[in-house]
Amino acid sequence: MRNIAPQEGLVERAYWLIRLRWIAVAGVVLTVLFVEKVVNVPLESFALYAIAVAIGLYNSAFFSYLNRIRKTNPPNPATIVNRVANVQISSDLLSLTALIHFSGGVENPFIFYFIFHVIIASILLTRRASYFQATFAVFLFISMVNLEYFNVLRHYSLKGFIDSSLYANSIYVSGISLVFISTLYLAVYMASSISVKLRQREKSLEEANLLLEEKDRIKSNYVLRVSHDIKEHLSTIQGCLDPVLQELTGELNSGQKDLIRRAVHRTGKLTFFVKALLEITRIKLSREIEMSRFSLRKTIDNTVNFVEAKAKDKDIAFNYNLDPGVDVIKGAQVYIEETIANLLANSVKYTPRGGKVDMEIRDRGDSVLIQVSDTGIGIPKVDIPNIFGEFYRAGNARALERDGTGLGLAIAKEVVERHNGKIWVESVEGKGSIFSILLPK
Numbered sequence: 001m002r003n004i005a006p007q008e009g010l011v012e013r014a015y016w017l018i019r020l021r022w023i024a025v026a027g028v029v030l031t032v033l034f035v036e037k038v039v040n041v042p043l044e045s046f047a048l049y050a051i052a053v054a055i056g057l058y059n060s061a062f063f064s065y066l067n068r069i070r071k072t073n074p075p076n077p078a079t080i081v082n083r084v085a086n087v088q089i090s091s092d093l094l095s096l097t098a099l100i101h102f103s104g105g106v107e108n109p110f111i112f113y114f115i116f117h118v119i120i121a122s123i124l125l126t127r128r129a130s131y132f133q134a135t136f137a138v139f140l141f142i143s144m145v146n147l148e149y150f151n152v153l154r155h156y157s158l159k160g161f162i163d164s165s166l167y168a169n170s171i172y173v174s175g176i177s178l179v180f181i182s183t184l185y186l187a188v189y190m191a192s193s194i195s196v197k198l199r200q201r202e203k204s205l206e207e208a209n210l211l212l213e214e215k216d217r218i219k220s221n222y223v224l225r226v227s228h229d230i231k232e233h234l235s236t237i238q239g240c241l242d243p244v245l246q247e248l249t250g251e252l253n254s255g256q257k258d259l260i261r262r263a264v265h266r267t268g269k270l271t272f273f274v275k276a277l278l279e280i281t282r283i284k285l286s287r288e289i290e291m292s293r294f295s296l297r298k299t300i301d302n303t304v305n306f307v308e309a310k311a312k313d314k315d316i317a318f319n320y321n322l323d324p325g326v327d328v329i330k331g332a333q334v335y336i337e338e339t340i341a342n343l344l345a346n347s348v349k350y351t352p353r354g355g356k357v358d359m360e361i362r363d364r365g366d367s368v369l370i371q372v373s374d375t376g377i378g379i380p381k382v383d384i385p386n387i388f389g390e391f392y393r394a395g396n397a398r399a400l401e402r403d404g405t406g407l408g409l410a411i412a413k414e415v416v417e418r419h420n421g422k423i424w425v426e427s428v429e430g431k432g433s434i435f436s437i438l439l440p441k
């Protein structure tokens with residue numbers, strides 16, 4: 001089986017280890033207190049607390065080191081974090097050995113906590129490194145047990161818990177060591193087999209995802225080329241039809257005029273559709289969109305002017321309220337303007353005569369909340385989850401308005417997400433809709 005080093009998410013896992021260690025520090029302190037005060041077994045509490053403090057100190061050091069790595073963003077963070085994880089696990093094994101030594105050595109039932117460390121190693125590290133850590137754990141354990149057995153190191157008994165001197169009993173010590181070693185290696189074997197398989201699956205999913213993204217790019221490039229060509233041809237057709245309709249090429253009878261007018265109308269609609277298609281494809285293909293600081297207040301004024309006239313034509317009451325705190329934000333002005341105009345235009349389009357459309361722009365500290373609400377036809381519940389999808393139009397909208405690209409909301413979503421914002425809708429069919437955009441400043 002291939003030995004894949006865990007790359008992605010390694011930093012997160014290293015932070016996870018740090019969080020676990022804080023729990024361990026608290027666990028040591030509480031266990032010492034419990035054993036001494038409740039179980040009444042005297043312990044070397046000074047040494048045990050000192051080890052807990054040492055664990056806390058090196059945990060803080062690892063925490064700030066990881067933060068630094070994250071900030072400086074070095075070229076090979078995975079290698080560095082891998083090394084840090086190795087050092088962290090080795091330090092934990094040393095600390096655990098010290099804790100066990102000062103609290104009964106081989107007689108302490110917590111010796112099996114070494115298993116947790118080798119399981120963590122198997123999750124975080126490569127298989128080889130996990131076996132290395134398990135061997136290090138075995139080395140520490142066997143050294144401690146033997147040094148105590150041969151009285152090179154003092155043995156601290158757990159008086160009141162285990163009174164007999166098992167640490168000096170060669171059969172007990174050998175038996176425990178054998179079980180300990182086999183358990184540790186079995187744990188590494190099982191845990192690392194599972195995590196290697198999971199990593200391989202994760203990797204193949206990532207590869208499949210990259211492939212899909214690449215295919216999507218190829219498709220988008222194709223759509224871009226084709227729609228660009230179509231747009232050129234359409235504009236030539238429009239250029240030919242206009243003078244004919246204006247009778248610059250000779251007088252037309254009413255039948256001819258009607259036919260040409262219909263052709264111009266349809267060409268206009270098609271051009272509008274192709275432009276929307278070009279736009280969404282361009283945004284999707286561009287890895288980054290250019291952003292600058294601009295006044296959202298002025299941008300909103302522009303869009304409002306455009307919508308007010310349309311609302312008036314349909315006898316729709318349009319009101320808007322702009323929080324005085326809202327002004328300059330960072331983003332792609334043209335796209336933001338277009339997105340807001342699109343929501344307003346939709347509200348006017350899908351609200352019957354005599355209805356109401358309102359826009360509310362509120363300051364939310366780091367972001368701005370833009371809400372467009374209407375008393376229109378609303379969106380059927382079944383359509384709401386798909387409404388931001390490309391070319392999607394709800395049945396009631398089709399019935400009311402035959403023409404529509406189904407691209408406006410898809411573009412709006414793409415634009416908002418490129419700004420790290422959120423867009424959503426709340427709607428009741430027959431009552432109206434509220435479209436909301438949360439845009440970081």
Ligand code: ADP
Binds near residue numbers: 347374403433
């Ligand atoms: P289009 O309006 O061209 O159909 P959009 O992408 O702008 O395309 O909108 C997609 C669909 O979302 C619409 O077809 C309609 O079903 C629904 N929709 C959008 N805005 C509203 C609204 N204000 N009220 C009701 N339905 C809406």
